Amino acid sequence: MTKKYWITNEAIHLEDVVSKVIRPEAGAISTFMGTVREFTHGKRTLSLEYQAYISMAEKKLEQIGEEIEKRWGNTQTAIAHRIGKLDISEIAVVIAVSTPHRKDAFEASRYAIDRIKEIVPIWKKEIWEDGTSWIGNQKENDSYQEEIPTKEEMSHD
Amino acid sequence: MINVLFFAELQERLGKEKITLEAAGMTVAEVIEKWIAAYELPNLEYAMIAVNESYASKETILENGDTIAFIPPVSGG
Numbered sequence: 675m676t677k678k679y680w681i682t683n684e685a686i687h688l689e690d691v692v693s694k695v696i697r698p699e700a701g702a703i704s705t706f707m708g709t710v711r712e713f714t715h716g717k718r719t720l721s722l723e724y725q726a727y728i729s730m731a732e733k734k735l736e737q738i739g740e741e742i743e744k745r746w747g748n749t750q751t752a753i754a755h756r757i758g759k760l761d762i763s764e765i766a767v768v769i770a771v772s773t774p775h776r777k778d779a780f781e782a783s784r785y786a787i788d789r790i791k792e793i794v795p796i797w798k799k800e801i802w803e804d805g806t807s808w809i810g811n812q813k814e815n816d817s818y819q820e821e822i823p824t825k826e827e828m829s830h831d
Numbered sequence: 832m833i834n835v836l837f838f839a840e841l842q843e844r845l846g847k848e849k850i851t852l853e854a855a856g857m858t859v860a861e862v863i864e865k866w867i868a869a870y871e872l873p874n875l876e877y878a879m880i881a882v883n884e885s886y887a888s889k890e891t892i893l894e895n896g897d898t899i900a901f902i903p904p905v906s907g908g
Contacts, residue, residue: 730884796907797839809839809906
């Protein structure tokens with residue numbers, strides 16, 4: 675597998691993502707894993723279902739990698755995001771960023787997850803004991819009205 | 832032909848993920864007004880628009896073969 679940015683129905687293994695960014699120039703690899711949380715604001719989640727506009731989502735993940743390279747320089751980024759039904763504690767997303775020094779790797783991996791929540795067309799549906807709902811945005815508030823990219827963000831294509 | 836894709840809540844309410852329209856030469860806004868508005872989809876006004884997998888404005892003029900997607904606020908990660 676040569677892709678560095680991918681959407682998959684299969685379980686994601688950290689090592690598969692890290693292996694895309696490991697290189698002699700790197701002195702640091704920062705990884706981020708997003709996992710399925712059981713309780714949100716006291717409400718119990720049974721499972722999640724993720725859906726993606728796969729072709730566009732992979733392009734947007736790649737765009738995030740390009741933004742990271744532009745901002746920090748000498749970076750390698752790989753991101754995998756899972757779709758389909760996920761149980762509690764399963765891995766939804768894995769990000770790996772390698773850089774010469776650790777500070778950039780920490781900052782860039784955080785930037786990557788924040789950007790995923792802004793521009794990548796992936797949605798999650800919460801499945802509770804008493805119903806289901808598609809979640810509108812993920813800055814952990816449930817308004818459907820925020821998090822629309824600015825014109826500037828939209829022109830990054 | 833123009834393909835129109837729906838995701839998440841929009842797809843669930845519509846009951847399908849894709850419709851096909853004869854809309855070359857029209858803007859996205861005109862397509863919404865002429866066809867999509869009638870479905871009365873919830874929160875459609877909060878969806879972003881993508882044309883051919885790039886975010887686009889509603890003023891984008893469509894060409895034959897284009898794909899429009901309605902992108903509800905995303906919640907990946």
